[in-house]
Amino acid sequence: MGRHSLPDAPRRGGTGPRSRARRRRAALATAVVLAVAGGTVAAVDGGLLSFGSSCWDDPVRLRIAAAPTIAPALKDAADYARDHDVTSDGQCVDVRVTARDTYEFATALRSGRGGAADFEAWVPDSGVWVSRVLADDRSVPVTPAGNVASSPVGVAMIPTAAKTLGWPRKTYTWTDLAGATTTSERLRLGSGDPSRSATGLLALTQLAQTAGRTKDGDVLAAATAKALSQRASDSDGQVLNTLPRDLSGTEQGNPKRNQALILSEQAAFAYNESADSGDDLDLFYPKDGSPRLDHPFALVDEPSLTTDESRAALRFMTLLGEDAGRRILEEHGFRTDEDEVPAALVSAAGGRAPQPYEEVPERPATDKEVEEALGLWTITVQSARLTTVVDASSSMSDPVPGTSESRMDVTRAALLQALATFTPEDEIGLWKFSTELDGKRDYRVLVPTGRLGDRVAGTTQRDRLSAAFSGLKPVPHGETGLYDTTLAAYKAATASYTKGKFNAVVLLTDGVNQDPGSISRSRLVSELRELADPERPVPLIAIAACSDRISAWLRLGLPCSVPDRSRGSVFRT
Structure with missing residues (x-):
């Protein structure tokens, strides 16, 4: 972005393609008359037979994917740019606008598929989509350049x-x-x-x-x-x-x-x-x-764009901020100035x-608050498939400050309380971990993930989980084998992903990794990123063994304090 100065302003007196055609036919007719009169040289000298180039001889073509709500306004602005010979560095700007569902296009950018590479610019209805794309380091890169309407x-x-x-x-x-x-x-x-x-x-x-x-x-x-x-x-x-x-x-x-x-x-x-x-x-x-809704204008994969394309995109964006562009946007019901809101727009x-x-609002929502609201929605409205992984190291026997209960007591009670709120369609499983619980493995699968309403050998999955939760106890002298367990649980959850459900690994722990023979934190993060798939999302959420807020989070996605992030105890993909 910094390498580009602003492109040209509109050419004064410019005309559209039809006007240009009429102008060229008139010039040609005049030239013929002059030639018949023997004045061909004078006609050339006078510029009536111009051998120079028009800005349309080599236009810059720009393809924009836009939210369906703003696409009609951008198409009108593109027509204006063509009719008035809007140029960038002397070249006319030929803009083609395609209405694309914002959610689907954001997904295409994050997956690198779905035709995202067919566009040089993107105008979604809100910056929340740009933030989500930018947060995914595997997505097609986008470069926000400004906002065009609200x-x-x-x-x-x-x-x-x-x-x-x-x-x-x-x-x-x-x-x-x-x-x-x-x-x-x-x-x-x-x-x-x-x-x-x-x-x-x-x-x-x-x-x-x-x-x-x-x-x-x-x-x-x-x-x-x-x-x-x-x-x-x-x-x-x-x-x-x-x-x-x-x-x-x-x-x-x-x-x-x-x-x-x-x-x-x-x-x-x-x-x-x-x-x-x-x-x-x-x-x-x-x-x-x-x-x-702030309608950001973003360049798509800017490093792959030519300088002409980048500058043409910026030129079109500046057009939307000029009088003509603002008039077009306001005619379609958009605000272009929060300090002067047209009363006629509001009335209409x-x-x-x-x-x-x-x-x-008193302050705009942060990206974190938006993601928390989205998590609340997802967990509230979708059936869940949760792999619950509980720390059983000896430190879980330590008391919770201000109570007569241990960390395991609080965790156990919260899990039982949360279990009662899930429906028969929800799928939940239980792992516990410490160090070397199952041979050399730091974890043991107590109840494989399954539908709560399913019955096996005369008992339901819910009953099996209730009994397993009630039986959770700290392992004497057990340490916290966090990293190997986290990776194993995430691999299992992604391999058994169920479409249409909220798939997640919920890790309840009170400490940091204490297994000197485990993989490193950097390797764990690297492998988690390799396993994560935006089209099959499985959040990995770590919750501190803190209080009865655990049960609220499990059902509703509510916040719960977590161990010190700098000590490497919390991961999220």
Whole structure:
């Protein structure tokens, strides 16, 4: 990026391909007349028969993958660039925009497949996708260059539902809105699946943050996620299809139809602009702030791009920030300046004062908070396949400060409590480890991973696990054989991966590796990375043997303090 200065500005007086064709035909006709009159030399000297080159003789071709919501605006901007001879270093910029589902394109980048290499630039709807790609060191590299537009996330409702909640004069926090729409079947709330929709994920993150500041916030956040999961759609486009076909008709009472949606302002704008019923959606903007879809512009595999391609991409991005580009984006319902939000845009999207449509969250969510919200969603809504690996070294007999219980007592009770919350469809197994528990191996498989509802020899998997959890005891003089056990458990979990479930290895330990004959930490991390596959994800999660929060984490993905990372006791892939 640093090696490129900004490319050319638009050429003044430039015309589109059709105007250029007419201009060339007129020049040719004039030249013929002059030639007949014997004035060919004068025509050449006067430039009517130009032997110079047009910027279109050798244009820079740029292919952009864009989120479906912003792709139409970018296509209009590409047409503008062609019609007005927008150039980069004297070459016209020929931009081709393809709408690509953001989740699917991010997955293609992370796997290096799916046609990701066919594009020079990418405009997803949110930076959360760019962050996830950047966090994966095996993905096709992307280089963020800036943001081209924004759109706040709120809750859109059909008019009758909005009226019952006092729109537009009554304002709500995210928690209030979630409570109003998830505690009663009278007001059904739909959302894009947060694992595939940035709109849904940012809203869930905001909800989790807000709930976390209240009493029993963890439980409230999980309950909200569970309620949303009942009416989630794969994408924002699909969730719009869950609205009643006639917003004021009898179908609004159809239990299969949603009356409220977590939606971006731009999506509500586009829906209202195209709606035939005459009854537009109304939009609530939470008073504790609406997170933003920020639409980053990123170069795809910049080291492989030519200088011309990199500079042309930057030129097109700067065009989107100029008056013409901003006008195009605003015509499609996007914000281009948070300090001057067009009232007409907000009104068209279904917003109206005193709804706090300019309010932003106190602080933007961090990447960690977004990932925690995604983990909460995944664990809450999917059946689980967990390989539970428990430390049985002698230090697990040490007391937990402030209690009369040992670390193993607390761990055992938490596991039993968590087990009661899983369904018969969940799959769980149990390993324990210390040093040399099974010959030279530091671990022993007590209960192979299986479906809790399955029966073998007259007893269920749940019963076998309950008995095994209850029987966990520290090994006298046992040390912590952490590294070899971690690798073995991860290999087993990835080899038995089950599609459609939340697959994970959950490691409960109170200390660092104490086996001098084990593999090194660097080798362990290297082998874990080799085994990890983005298309078959198996998180490896280490939890400290801390308190009853263990059971909450196991079921809901809640945070739990962990051993000192600098001492090499925690890994995550």
